[in-house]
Amino acid sequence: MKIAFDAKRFFHNNSGLGNYSRDHVRILAEHFPENQFVLLEQKKSERGKAILNFKNVFFHQIKSGKFARQLKFGKTSQEINSDIFHGLSGELPLKWNKKPIKKIVTIHDLIFVRYPQFYSFFDRKIHFWKFKNACDQADLIIAISEQTKRDIIEFLKIPAEKIKVVYQGCHQTFKEKKSEEFLTETRLKFNLPEKFILNVGTIEPRKNLLNIVKTILGTKVNLVVIGKKTKYFNKIEQFILKNNLKNQVYFLENVSMEELSAIYQLADIFVYPSLFEGFGIPVIEALFSKTPVITSNSSSLPEAGGKNSLYVNPESVEDLRSKISFLWNNESERQRLSENGFEYVQKFTDEKIAANLMKVYLEVLEN
Structure with missing residues (x-):
């Protein structure tokens, strides 16, 4: 199985979504060495460098350009024959070709809906549009908690059967x-x-x-x-x-x-x-x-x-x-x-989280 990831946060976020992305790829690479994990991004950074030392983790550079994540990441993942594209931070690309590929997105929270006072009007609108679009086009959604699953159902109007809860671990x-x-x-x-x-x-x-x-x-x-x-x-x-x-x-x-x-x-x-x-x-x-x-x-x-x-x-x-x-x-x-x-x-050990993630990947491929 070949899984392609939107690796912007993996390389360029120091905490939060960056830690989630790095831990996600690391535990999969450690526990499922027979699979290939491809990181799509315009440029690497020192963050995550150790994870690229795994023999089954690869960096695929996307040519720089405006809106590369939205316009190029999806098609590139199809061109390199990925079985699954996984958006690790609430987003999926907007452009795809006709080649079959399964799409998964992780939604971390919908705090901007519950506590709008902490966000600007513009940020709330952009976040909602991106999350809703990603959930609509995804074959399967990973929620990081039961609370987030309930919020996706309530605020984004996504059917429960399309959402799987997979908890996070830590470093x-x-x-x-x-x-x-x-x-x-x-x-x-x-x-x-x-x-x-x-x-x-x-x-x-x-x-x-x-x-x-x-x-x-x-x-x-x-x-x-x-x-x-x-x-x-x-x-x-x-x-x-x-x-x-x-x-x-x-x-x-x-x-x-x-x-x-x-x-x-x-x-x-x-x-x-x-x-x-x-x-x-x-x-x-x-x-x-x-x-x-x-x-x-x-x-x-x-x-x-x-x-x-x-x-x-x-x-x-x-x-x-x-x-x-x-x-x-x-x-x-x-x-x-x-x-x-x-x-x-x-x-919340790596072994249990890795097993739950792989279960989700296999399920989305079987369906």
């Missing part, structure tokens, strides 16, 4: 126990406190960091934050300065993937009260790191966290404060959640 480094030496080096490098709660993700309104900061007011809880700053950061910074919390909140920058995984393992609690997620990879990263999780009781987050995470109303500072306080002062409960959460997260 291998989060599954590896770091040495005590590396943990100590990381703690010293970033001047981390002895005990802290952790939040990871873009610092934007939807991720709800301000509510976490509000919960530590009047406590001795230390908060470590890792994520790209947006304008929303200014609002958080003002609150920190106004309430003299500067010595309790640590914003880290230039953190490598290895260092990030070490910080997860050093953290006492991972806190992720996002208003809405298509899935919530940081929750999986924390569970693989054996760090107990507090996250939102809404969207897909209970799917990611399982029954051994604690859940809160993300808009209730009091609910969040009480859950953090409970775990912060209860080591035995942290240990219990750590062990049981690690057992639950084994459903």
Whole structure:
């Protein structure tokens, strides 16, 4: 079987859709070496370089030009005799020739429909049109959670039988126990406190960091934050300065993937009260790191966290404060959640995700 991928995100996105694309291709290449996986893009980058070392992964360069993804990727995948074209980030090409090929698209979330206030009018219209067009022409749609599947049915009016849920995993480094030496080096490098709660993700309104900061007011809880700053950061910074919390909140920058995984393992609690997620990879990263999780009781987050995470109303500072306080002062409960959460997260191993993906590919070919 030969599968062609739209590899724009694979090569050019550092996180999010880029990580999904790279992990997707990597685990398939590792577990199904008898197949060929072709990455279509106009130019390569250092990202994903290691994955191109697999003997069954190939880069096929598309000549540069305006709208190459829309006009050239599809036809090229047919010309090189691909059995399947897979759009990994909610899009499919617009132009195809008459040669048979199956089309699959992955839809990650429809947050722009649920929370339009976080997107410009133009972006909402473009996203909706691209996603709807891709879902209509796809032979099969992969949703990354049951929540996303429900949203595709509700908002894009796609029949349920056309959608398969295949969960995401996370980078291998989060599954590896770091040495005590590396943990100590990381703690010293970033001047981390002895005990802290952790939040990871873009610092934007939807991720709800301000509510976490509000919960530590009047406590001795230390908060470590890792994520790209947006304008929303200014609002958080003002609150920190106004309430003299500067010595309790640590914003880290230039953190490598290895260092990030070490910080997860050093953290006492991972806190992720996002208003809405298509899935919530940081929750999986924390569970693989054996760090107990507090996250939102809404969207897909209970799917990611399982029954051994604690859940809160993300808009209730009091609910969040009480859950953090409970775990912060209860080591035995942290240990219990750590062990049981690690057992639950084994459903997101590379082996299981690769098997589920291949099942989808074989099914679409048989139909």
